[in-house]
Amino acid sequence: MPELSNRLDGFTESIIRKMTRIARQYDAVNLSQGFPDFDPPRELTEELRKVADDGPHQYEITWGSELFREKLALKQSKLMGIPVNPAENIVVTCGSTEAMMAAMMTVCNPGDKVIVFSPFYENYTADAILTGVTPVYVPLAPPEFMFNPEELRRAFEQGVKAIVLCNPSNPTGKVFTREELEEIARLAVEFDTFVITDEVYEHIVYEPYVHTYMASLPGMFERTLSCSSLSKTYSITGWRLGYIIGPTHVIEVCRKVHDFLTVGAAAPLQKAAVKGLEMDDAYYEELTQVYERKRTLFLDGLDRLGLKYYKPQGAYYVLVDISEFGEPDDYKFCEWLAREIGVAAVPGSSFFREDVNQYIRFHFAKKEETLVEALKRLEKLEAYRGAELSNTK
Template sequence: MITLSNRSSTFTDSVIRRMSRVCAQYGALNLAQGFPDYNPPRPMLDRLAQVAHEGPHQYATTWGAQNFREALCEKVKHFSGLEYDPNSEVAVTCGGTEAMMAAVLATVNPGDKVAIFSPFYENYGADAILSGAEPIFVPLKPPTFAFDEEELRAAFRAGAKALILCNPSNPSGKVFTREELLKIAAIVKEFDAFVITDEVYEHIIYAPAVHTHFAALPGMREHTIICNSLSKTYSITGWRLGYVMGPAEPLDRVRKVHDFLTVGAAAPLQEAAVVGLRFGDDYYEQLQAEYTHRRNLFLSGLDSLGLRYFKPEGTYFVLVDISRFGYDDDYQFCLDLAEKVKLGAVPGSSFFREPENRYIRLHFAKGDDRVLEDAINRLSKVSILQK
């Protein structure tokens, strides 16, 4: 019998996206897979309608249309103060997922090691394995999801070439403080390593938390490869527009990897998205206000039911403690939740390297308050799952 890839046998399919299929199977309200359920901003849709008739409809430049890259660099400079050359330090990708995969493939060799904070977005471990690298997991410890400096330093001492840093962090909603990031920066400088950042939730932040761009810290621009996407900021997860930014040398490698992975992101969608990249500050202020309202509404509902959770400082996710229900298997809890309570969630064990079954992840990216109220109403029946 023909032997198949060893790498592809060492991880499962996406548990998050599997839970969306479970929701469909049971007719459950999907609070598992984190995508907004409302339309993108009207100016982007109007521009997309024009592009449908006018084009472009053929390949853009492999690493992104010129006007898209320029608008992207202008936006990044406005919010971070960082200047990137649109002609040598940017690659536009098919979503943040490809951005991360291309960045890891361009950075590490087979046999290298990559540090990953745990809990972590499930793709990171698979990205490292598919690159032939060995992940080293560094725990973020509840309730604040703080890291131990010596444990992080030990990961680099053990040979980690890069750290994957998700900030704001999925699934915990943690926003790393500037002080924490400076500690990471000092260790990265000590070991002359890379940090590959995932900043897709940079504009979904709750006061008093503040997002700090890691690459903007003193001396970190040359050590940082930024991965990001437009998906969450503009509610266009299906457009699959992501990007990588960084110093010219690693970005040259990222561009080559990207070229042979997907050739290029969709040209018509890049053209339409330029409008969004040039929105003023009022758009991002309104976005933050809307998500703050949704978070407060949803967390108030959890409070009313006596459910314990970690209050997110960013993202639109919340980890809820299910230990009181007596389950040894959080995945089975999520299956029962979908079937009997008609609500979809992601088992927390899929995010932790450590043995952990006390949490589920829910999201509140719903544009209609009534949907979140419906979710809380359904959760009010969760006691039927009590063991």
């Protein structure tokens, strides 16, 4: 038989999705894959019931229904402080996963280089492999996960085509400051590169931190592809509705890539999701307050358990230090945690380019009773402090 594509030689399955399967196998509380266990806003589910009867049930315009794009443009124009033309500046995608892939394929040729901050969301490496580009990793230093400006400059000097920016960040919860974004913007202009942003947690930011859109900075809209989705904002991760916002000449090409990748996002879900895009400011304020309460509940629990972690500034993830448990393999630790403790997490090494094995990632986008149950189960960790887990299995 002929050989398979060699570009997949270093390709692994998603560790995050693998941990969800392990969670199901051991009936563990799933704090690994970042999806809620609570319902979307009722306005969306009620509209979805109507759409089930009334439609649409056939293809929409491949780059998004006219109504969806109009409502999205109104919402994002207000938030970003720049005019977004629904006819020229938007392509609706099958989730932000496709948005990021389409964006990278639009601006990069095989053999190009792309800057990726480390730690990073695992899909970015997969996007690079499938696009045929080489990632240039720049570390973010804990506890604030800030980049070294000189290291970043040296990365740009390697002749990169684009930089990928996740803000707020998965897995760290870092919210990039305006000053940091301005530094990235200056380098992007100086070295004539694109910026591909992943902003799916744009509405989940905790005081005193503030989310700033890269595309809103002076001169940056023309070189920024702003990727996001409705998944996290409206608790509809299974609807797979994402989008790219960018300058007209870039979006024209994005639409071609998107068309041949997936044809188009689901028409009935676009119609129902319009109800979310029409939400007023009070919805987003309440969303932040809800996640603030969840963050407080979960982090207070980690404090009681004596676990060390990095406090997230945004999003709904927290990196926890497991070095005190004496297991040098974070993958094995997470499998053990799901099997013996009943809580599923993600091995931190899947997010780092560096040789880092002392972290695991939890998420707290769950009902309060789910978080309480997870914390209760984690109390069993006390018996294993300072022990070699390999001797307890």
